[in-house]
């Protein structure tokens with residue numbers, strides 16, 4: 001039963017449960033198209049592992065394995081139909097490469113193909129990022145299904161981790177010349193707040209010559225695994241005098257983010273340098289690229305750290321501490337890296353009507369803007385960070401060249417607000433100044449019964465549709481986004497005039513888009529939209545107009561400098577659209593008569 005195959009070196013390691021009882025290591029063999037997984041659990045009974053699109057048992061794909069008292073290993077394929085014992089899959093797609101048991105632990109190395117063509121299995125894709133696990137203290141008897149009882153929350157759970165994407169650390173050890181700048185945060189969880197955003201300004205090490213940022217690691221502290229939800233380090237790349245302004249905040253403990261208490265000066269810190277979220281492992285740049293960390297060597301540089309603490313259990317008085325190690329080097333790498341943001345402009349043209357299961361929002365980055373902001377010979381994108389809020393379900397970065405669509409640069413078919421990890425591209429993607437990039441975000445607003453959802457910073461209640469592209473060599477481009485043309489909004493939402501069309505791009509003091517007056521209607525835009533009778537409208541048509549109709553492009557260089565005087569009109573490219581290769585599993589097109 002145990003094969004003679006050698007066990008490869010694992011590229012990913014993670015703890016499954018918070019107490020360190022169950023750990024996993026794995027590697028994706030892209031030649032053989034299979035994943036090798038090593039499971040180690042502090043039990044002499046059975047261990048269970050699986051993947052799921054949403055962390056639930058229903059629709060999940062699982063394997064259970066154990067070593068019996070005689071040292072004989074067993075493996076059994078299962079699939080989840082709900083929160084009860086999972087039925088056995090009649091087709092076992094797992095191989096045991098190694099198995100053993102000592103006085104306290106069971107260890108198994110298992111292999112499974114990315115795509116088994118078994119309708120009871122989930123294919124492993126680079127969107128597979130939810131692991132589920134369980135274990136029992138006894139070996140099952142002859143009938144495992146009878147013995148895999150639901151054991152309550154103590155020895156089962158789920159965690160996030162990308163299965164097939166390259167590990168963000170790229171298997172690289174940190175080079176010897178790397179220095180570490182440690183920044184951190186701490187808070188005391190309070191029961192009246194189930195969510196808590198804290199923002200503070202920090203100062204980068206001051207140097208007389210430029211340094212390159214090349215990655216980071218999250219260093220968990222007291223209780224941060226449980227309560228820390230995400231941390232974003234934003235670069236404050238304002239003008240030098242604005243930067244000096246920030247010095248006064250650097251010694252201050254910070255403010256609750258995006259509330260009236262947060263100083264307006266904080267809002268100039270917009271370019272994300274490092275993004276960590278639940279389940280994240282950290283980032284590493286490729287060896288030939290580094291991000292210039294200092295706005296201007298010799299002067300002070302500031303960053304905004306936004307930490308989101310999540311306290312769903314409503315615990316009280318718990319101390320939470322964490323650190324992030326920012327890695328930098330004084331030996332500059334071959335290329336300066338940069339990042340720019342594509343997607344839907346952050347303005348009131350971003351509307352997700354209520355009760356829509358599959359609402360599409362799109363934002364274009366046309367060649368006009370890429371030409372203004374990128375080096376003539378083009379760039380190589382190496383990492384992509386996709387971002388939406390809680391309604392986001394699917395995000396896709398589409399890429400057009402001449403009259404053809406290339407394969408998408410990045411896709412997340414199971415977007416999950418609770419797991420936002422930078423995606424390292426398998427292969428660096430060349431983007432030429434003549435290309436066109438479109439970000440598409442699909443939302444499910446069925447939970448919003450009454451009003452539409454608009455652009456904003458609040459994670460719950462507001463939305464975004466953004467992708468940050470990390471690339472080299474660095475150009476001046478910072479933002480390349482778009483939103484529906486005001487004429488489209490007037491037509492689909494049935495009003496004829498804005499009092500001030502400039503308000504289209506303006507923000508309120510608390511960082512939300514303005515809510516301009518509609519003079520002929522005598523109400524503000526959002527109130528008008530909130531009172532629309534959505535059920536009486538053809539929503540397919542409304543969505544089509546907004547997502548596929550003409551849009552206005554917003555093209556900014558670093559420091560918020562507009563690249564054009566006017567905002568150019570941009571449309572969805574007319575091109576031969578990209579289609580995925582033939583399905584690898586023809587049988588799935590003609591499902592065999594399986595009874596569950």
Ligand SMILES: *[C@@H]1O[C@H](CO)[C@@H](O)[C@H](O)[C@H]1NC(C)=O
Nearest residue numbers: 040101102103104105106107
């Ligand atoms: C049993 O295996 C576990 C996991 O590899 C290890 O941590 C532990 O030290 C081992 N116990 C003994 C007694 O060897």
Ligand SMILES: *[C@@H]1O[C@H](CO)[C@@H](O)[C@H](O)[C@H]1NC(C)=O
Nearest residue numbers: 126409410411423424425426
């Ligand atoms: C995901 O998979 C596709 C197809 O295998 C690949 O082209 C792409 O680079 C992968 N990575 C990301 C981040 O989408």
Ligand SMILES: *[C@@H]1O[C@H](CO)[C@@H](O)[C@H](O)[C@H]1NC(C)=O
Nearest residue numbers: 450451452526527528530531
């Ligand atoms: C919906 O919008 C209207 C008008 O903008 C507002 O008065 C009302 O409070 C909103 N309802 C909810 C549930 O937010």
Ligand SMILES: *[C@@H]1O[C@H](CO)[C@@H](O)[C@H](O)[C@H]1NC(C)=O
Nearest residue numbers: 537538539540541542544545
């Ligand atoms: C709604 O609009 C779509 C797309 O424009 C169209 O195909 C469909 O027939 C319309 N439905 C109704 C009920 O008018």
